[in-house]
Amino acid sequence: MSTQVRGPARGRAPHPSPPPGPRHSERSTSATGLLVKAVMLGLTIGIAIFAAFPLIENGHWLGLTVLAATTAGLCYLYGTRRHIPAKYLVPGTLFLIVFQLFPVLYTVSTAFTNFSDGHRGDKQDAIVAIQTASVTQVPGSTQYALTVATTGDPATGPLTFLVTDLKTKVVSAGDAKGLRPLPGSRVTVNTAGRVTAASGYTLLNGAQASVRSKEITAFAVPTAGGAIRSQGLSRAYEGRAGRAYETACDCIRDNKSGKTWAADETVGAFVASDGERLAQGWKVGVGFDNFTRLLTDSDISGPFLRTLVWNLAFALLSTGGTFVLGLLCALALHSPRVSGRSWYRILLVLPYAMPSFAMLLVWRDMFNTDFGLINNLFGLDVDWFGGVASARIAVILVQLWLGYPYMFLVATGALQAIPRELTEASSIDGATPFAAFRRVTLPLLLVALTPLLISSFAFNFNNFNAVYLTTDGAPFPVDNPMNGATDLLITYTYRLAFGGSGAQYGFAAAVSVFIFIIVAVLSTISFRRTRKQEEVYS
Amino acid sequence: MRIRTAGVVATLTLALAAAGCGTGGSDKPGTSQSAGPAAAGGKLVIWADDKRAAALKPFANKFGQENGVTVQVQAISKDQQTAFVTASQQGSGPDVTVGAHDWIGNLVQNGAIDPVQLTAEQKSGLAQNALKAVTFNGQVYGVPYATENLALIRNTDLAPDAPKTIEDLVATGKKLKSQKKVAEILCLQVGQNGDAYHLYPLYTSAGGYLFGTTASGDYDPKDLGVGKPESIAAFTKISKLGEKGDGALKRSITTENSIATFTARKCAYLVSGPWAITDAKKANVHYDVSAVPGFAGAKPAQPFLGVQTFYVAAKGKNKALAQEFVTNYVTTGELAVALYQAEPRPPALTAALDQVKGSDPDLEKFIDAGANAVPLPAIPEMATIWDPFGKAESAVVGGADPKTAVTAAAKTISGQIK
DSSP states (O other), X not given: OOOOOOOOSTTOOOOOOOOOOOHHHHHHHHHHHHHHHHHHHHHHHHHHHHHHHHHHHTTOHHHHHHXXXXXXXXXXXXXXXXXXXXXXXXXXXXXXXXXXXXXXXXXXXXTTBOOBTTBSSOHHXXXXXXXXXXXXXXXXXXXXXXXXXXXXXXXXXOEEXXXXXXXXXXXXXXXXXXXXXXXXXXXXXXXXXXXXXXXXXXXXOHHHHHHTHHHXXXXXXXXXXXXXXXXXXXXXXXXXXXEEEETTTTEEEETTTOOEEEEXXXXXXXXXXXXXXXXXXXXXXXXXXXXXXXXXXXXXXXXXXXXXXXXXXXXXXXXXXXXXXXXXXXXXXXXXXXXXXXXXXXXXXXXXXXXXXXXXXXXXXXXXXXXXXHHHHHTOOOOGGGSHHHHHHHHHHHHHHHHHHHHHHHHHHHHHHSOHHHHHHHHHTTOOHHHHIIIIIXXXXXXXXHHHHHHHHHHHHTOHHHHHTTTTTOSOOTTOTTOOTTOOHHHHHHIIIIISSSOOHHHHHHHHHHHHHHHHHHHHHHHHHHHHHHHHHO | OXXXXXXXXXXXXXXXXXXXXXXXXXXXXXXXXXXXXXXXXOEEEEEEOHHHHHHHHHHHXXXXXXXXXXXXXXXXXXXXXXXXXXXXXXXXXXXXXEEEGGGHHHHHHTTOEEOOOOOHHHHHTBOHHHHXXXXXXXXXXXEEEEEEEOEEEEETTTOOSOOSBHHHHHHHHHHHHHTTSOSBSOBOOOOTXXXXXXXXXXXXXXXXXXXXXXXTSOEEEEEEOTTSHHHHHHHHHHHHHSTTTTSOSOTTOOTTTHHHHHHTTSBSEEEEOGGGHHHHHHTTOOEEEEOOOBOTTSOOOOOEEEEEEEEEETTOSOHHHHHHHHHHTTTSHHHHHHHHHHSOXXXXXXXXXXXHHXXXXXXXXXXXXXXXXXXXXOSGGGHHHHHHHHHHHHHHHTTOOHHHHHHHHHHHHHHHOO
């Protein structure tokens, strides 16, 4: 529910421009203004520099260019006295780009990819993951205690692994050329078998070694059976990579079985000739696949329509119901004859002050068949979330309770803006109070409140929490565990995209695009109708 | 005054806009800001949930001092696995993460963790079923530190004897209920949308299975047990315990109220894990722990074995140090004991278990109850099971036809397995 409470748009007098003040006060304002401006521009530049570091580190040169250009542009814009209109327009435009346009474009572009669990990174990531995962210890190979050393400077010198065979206590030095034994006279070994001193070598302590972590994990001393690799900083093992990527065939080959998995760029995975797929895939564009799946898969498109109908009913009922209830309360408390009006108003607004997600969970427990407050209080035995109708009623009831204080607030505000003379005039003309309300007050209210009702409708249309936290879509038909009777499109999407085989962002984005289109169309139609309505009454 | 305020608001807006744009222009909005040059001695970042993070801190600091590096333990309270995968992908993830072993399949397919190479000695110091649980595609993907499985916790004042079969349990429960001593026969959480984890012991006892195994002992995603005649038979047995049958299984008993109902002495039997013990002790319930009973004349009930595990992040900035911590430090006893004290689950390290079991008889009872537990499948396909299986459970418990419910679940699951 939108938290923004706007008063009626009508009847707002333009603010008179402030009278010109004495000269000295104007100067002090501009001096403070200048200071604030300098501080703010400094802050902007500071934040820009702060944001530049990760961009440089990750090599996002395009992002860096955009950042630099924007900062320079802002400095220029607010540093000069010219371009007054732009000074007002630019912040709004930036916000629009960052918070509206960018997410929408990002969602739309994701909808055309297979971005999901197992297809998150790029191909290089997948190759690295496959190769790393295939390194196994050579069966029966030696275990070594490890000390990382160098022949030069600890920070930059070439690495050497000083390894002690834990069984024979023989110390060897290993580098890219291979392993060669070190005579016992040249080294000191502690009880755990680790080398603690070696002539001709500088030993790296934990801190020095951890700084060179990447080099150490990549370092391998070739042996006949594979290579000696580090396992942490104090232990090494002889391992062998079982699978390797080959550029010539653009495939992964298993060294033992000789089986190959060729890269398939249409699905973003390595696939063998027998159809076996390696788990680690990468992100590729899939065109309209996600959209066609949504339309052609009968498991999805069938319930989609049914869900859409319930979703519309849910949004209409929760918006309309809360509006009617809120308006009735507002009307009742609008009469000056009610005493203690402000107390009633505070009481009415209380539910609105509670965090809705916590209240939704409380309501869910209150509808519990055996332990719930509602059944216990009224002596009922209703299986609330077990039946289609009762579950839907329950969801709407909760929405009513949560939503009417908001409508009450806005209706109170709008009522107070309607001049009492109008209703008085109509009563002099002989209209009953109901007729006066229907023909004078309500139309005026609606002109002010329709935009709010439309935005409230759009919000309730995608009111994920309302369903996810109470019924989670229940009850489900026995023959379809994917689509429940109280599911909204958004909770249904969530289950499709995240409930099943891991996260499927690409598919979820495609469904979001659909929902976006539906909401956009509905909102456009309603706003057009409102405009006509305003033309009638103005 | 008004003008000045407006000016301040405008400039603030401007600064914010600029900041927003700074990140908005890049491919990845909101990448980590911690990516400065590495501290002189290197840094190790560990992610764990709130309780474990607190227990880990002193040991992490000790490790840091011994190695001359900074160690940061960060508590991640929600959606740890998703947060870890996403952060790893963006390069802002930790070096080490602590989590359940059934994450492995998903973490491996996303290239988020590396296998660890343990020595034969280190392997022999761990509980063998825990080690088996963290082994995936023939590789060990993490170091287990604690195990957990379901057991039957019973109120000894109400039910002095451990039931041999589920029928015994139901009979005693019904008797207690008719004497108005309890309100429910059994506290086994089902909830509106089912709970596959808690139902699993009964499902296996009645002959059902989730995935078959390959020759090498791994779970085989191609052999789906849900939908097979065995699973329908199992659900038919389960439906007799449901709301239209004995009423031992009810959808109104949920995650939120099952333990509370037991500690309020409204039911004599609770099926839950070691985490329920703290509550039972707090409520001064006299309790005993035994294995979840199976159906009479059927197979024994097999609960799932869950294993809490330390993982080395594949995209961590300090992998050598992370491996050192996970494979050469976590495998020592002290830390396992501290983590046990943070939350009483049986340590996976046999030496640590021997140390604590004397003072806590429940531990051994839980281990005995889980003697035939099966490791929770870690294959990514397991993610497709939970939701449809749970829905089938809740439908059957509610009185629906088992065959229709199981067949629908099987169709949904196999449709999602690639």
